[in-house]
Amino acid sequence: MFGKKTQKPQIDKDQLELIENAQRRVKQKKRLYSHFVIFLIGAIFLILANTVLGIGEGFKILNIDWFVFAISLWLFFLLYHVFNVFITHKFMGKDWEKAQLDKLVGEQKLRIEKLKHKVEKDELKEAKIIQSSPATIQNKNTNNLTIIVAASENNAIGKDNELIWHLSDDLKRFKSLTSGHHIIMGRKTFESFPKPLPNRTHIVISRQENYPVPEGVIVVDSIEKAIEISKNDNQPFIIGGGEIYKQAMPYVNTIEMTRVKSTFDADTFFPEIDVTVWKETKKIPHGIDSNHAYAFTFLTYVKR
Numbered sequence: 001m002f003g004k005k006t007q008k009p010q011i012d013k014d015q016l017e018l019i020e021n022a023q024r025r026v027k028q029k030k031r032l033y034s035h036f037v038i039f040l041i042g043a044i045f046l047i048l049a050n051t052v053l054g055i056g057e058g059f060k061i062l063n064i065d066w067f068v069f070a071i072s073l074w075l076f077f078l079l080y081h082v083f084n085v086f087i088t089h090k091f092m093g094k095d096w097e098k099a100q101l102d103k104l105v106g107e108q109k110l111r112i113e114k115l116k117h118k119v120e121k122d123e124l125k126e127a128k129i130i131q132s133s134p135a136t137i138q139n140k141n142t143n144n145l146t147i148i149v150a151a152s153e154n155n156a157i158g159k160d161n162e163l164i165w166h167l168s169d170d171l172k173r174f175k176s177l178t179s180g181h182h183i184i185m186g187r188k189t190f191e192s193f194p195k196p197l198p199n200r201t202h203i204v205i206s207r208q209e210n211y212p213v214p215e216g217v218i219v220v221d222s223i224e225k226a227i228e229i230s231k232n233d234n235q236p237f238i239i240g241g242g243e244i245y246k247q248a249m250p251y252v253n254t255i256e257m258t259r260v261k262s263t264f265d266a267d268t269f270f271p272e273i274d275v276t277v278w279k280e281t282k283k284i285p286h287g288i289d290s291n292h293a294y295a296f297t298f299l300t301y302v303k304r
Ligand SMILES: NC(=O)c1ccc[n+]([C@@H]2O[C@H](COP(=O)([O-])OP(=O)(O)OC[C@H]3O[C@@H](n4cnc5c(N)ncnc54)[C@H](OP(=O)(O)O)[C@@H]3O)[C@@H](O)[C@H]2O)c1
Pocket: 148, 149, 150, 151, 156, 157, 158, 159, 160, 161, 162, 163, 185, 186, 187, 188, 189, 190, 192, 205, 206, 207, 208, 220, 221, 222, 223, 239, 240, 241, 242, 243, 244, 245, 247, 268
């Protein structure tokens, strides 16, 4: 009614390949036949050139007349051509190459599947370990989690929720190192500040539900959550106090310590630094002057 559909011959991919292969074989055999004919004519011509026209008469290679030598050499190439057409191309032609390629691709696909499976299994294993042991949280974080602390020779760090000394260069160093970073602290240390410190992201750890804080301050109920939140910071700082320093020790990579050269009466202390775990990498001494009632040393420790 609306015109006749033209019938197109339906040739599938396999049939097309068979046809192409047959055409290739015909061409190969035609070329071989032409080679054979040229060889016959060429051989007759070489014999006549020598015997009738006397070209190169008496000239021998390896004690064989040159034309016999040339015809034998040509015959060798002809036989090699025959071998190629009927043996090599038959068994190792395009089909053979394609089959090999398919086989290789299949093997690669299988390997990729196996690797994918292994990666999935490893990820699952890692997730299980992290869940069962919070101490492994550090493995996930590639940043340099750092404790910053000022402690006396007897490890005193505070009394009545206050610092024991006022050392202006130490405060300047604290400001310069921590500015622009996350600072993680216990609730009591947070309460020892008159207000949040500028240009730093405060993370306060407390077990209290709905602990009230000014806008922008983050409250979490564990040290692991505090570390997780700061994981995109290249150097988040644990800034105290005593309880949080103690719990943070297994997670941190660096300790920036101001060692105040005196002993003090205190109610809060920094844990003893185990020199088998921590290696001192930097030491900058600072003397007593009008702004500094005590001598002190800036020390950097890195986990071995
Ligand atoms: N010298 C220094 O460099 C330095 C630095 C910082 C602080 N300090 C001094 O250290 C003293 C404060 O230290 P601190 O040891 O008494 O208190 P802190 O470590 O600052 O805070 C302790 C509070 O943190 C919360 N907390 C602790 N562990 C927790 C956990 N696992 N999960 C959830 N919440 C947890 C609790 O809050 P909730 O009670 O709300 O649950 C706990 O009462 C002050 O004297 C301060 O001046 C000195």
